[in-house]
Amino acid sequence: MDKINSIKMERVSFKSGGEDILKNINVEFEAGYIHTLIGPSGAGKSTLIKLINRLIDPTEGRVLINGIDINNFDVINLRRKIGMVFQQAHLFDGTVSDNIKYGPLLMGEKNIDVKYYLNIVGLEESFQNKNVSNLSGGEQQRISIARTLANRPEVILLDEPTSALDPTSTQLIEELILQLKNKLNLTFIWITHNMEQAKRVGDFTYLVVGGELVDCGRTGELFENPRKEITRLFIDGKLTGGKSK
């Protein structure tokens, strides 16, 4: 698989249990940026990013990487190139080190520099032997990011990684992601409910409402000068409903 330059969705729809979760999504995420997805709860944002690492497949349409249908890539390799961090960091039983080594060990890599990854996420080396049950929420989320980084991904999907964290931990994660983008030239597709957060971190922002991508653009323009009424209503907190049906 070549270096990922773009991820594109063409006429993508997703149905589950007879319900339309996503409807006719057409979008392109360019590499090297932070793309934030905003929208009401249940709008289909999490479903949308799970299509990118093939945790699910669309019922219609296709997802392309560098113009090639995603189904042409080996799914395991794809998930290593496109990592994902969930809202609730699930750490596997054991130590921090066990968790960071998880992905590489699956591929038979044995020499994993755990300290390097701890350093990247701003944690001390002494963390490597700590049991994961003794970590705070913010530390767990940083370990979960370090674990994803250990697979050396090019793109990271973030499904509301700070929604369960306190303001200090949230700020630390935001700073970390901005550093990673610049330092490692990574691409992030970041779901957030926090519009201030989207403004702070997003290069581009996408508004998903009722399973449809209703607006997108450069973050500053989208928030300061919304072209569409629905975007203005959402920003002003006046949009009611918006769940996918």
Add this chain to the structure above:
Amino acid sequence: MNAISLTLASSLVLISIFISYYQNLSIEREIVVGTIRAVIQLTIVGYILHYIFAANNFFFTLTMVTVMIIVAGNNAAKRGRGIPGVFYYITVSIAVGTAITLAILILFGTVHFRPQEVIPVAGMIIGNSMISSGLTVSRLKDEMKNRTLEIQTALALGASARQAVQKILKISLKTGMMPTIDGMKTLGIVQLPGMMTGLILGGVDPINAVKYQIMVTFMLASTVAISCFCVTFLTYKEFFTPYHQLKAGVK
């Protein structure tokens, strides 16, 4: 035991009906239905076995064992309701466990291929396989449901479906096997098992009865392990697509 003694013994059921009534459990009807079914089923089986033992026919014996496996599979599959193909997987697992264990016992001359020996021994094997396989799929189903985030996390890190559920498979396998292992630890102390009790009641010397029971214990340990292993590894795949994705709707 004559018919009158047996009829009088049936009054013991009244105790359970009384407790149900006294404690307002509302299971009196089920106790009555269960009792009547047990009497009818056992009587029919008694006559069938009487005929099969007299016929001493390979085909009849095999048919009887096959029927027992299918009935056991059907019963255990209820615990895995919602999993596609669960009846098939459990039945195959019980059949494999039964076939391997019976073949070893016959090969080593511990049991002879006569209906009088094969059918009761197969009954014990199949009964235990049925319970352990049912426990295994039931636990597998629960764990898959409760550990969705853990599985998704592992898959997102590049684990295959098999790697993502490694821990769940172990837990399910252990759940199916542990009752038999625990039973082995207290055998003879807490309970005198069915076969040994039967032989002693039938007038066999307790030392000889113990020999048979030891054989049964080894046999059950093997068959339960085989059945649980097969059912775990056959069934977990039903929760995933060929692309290592958790299937929606398998509950």
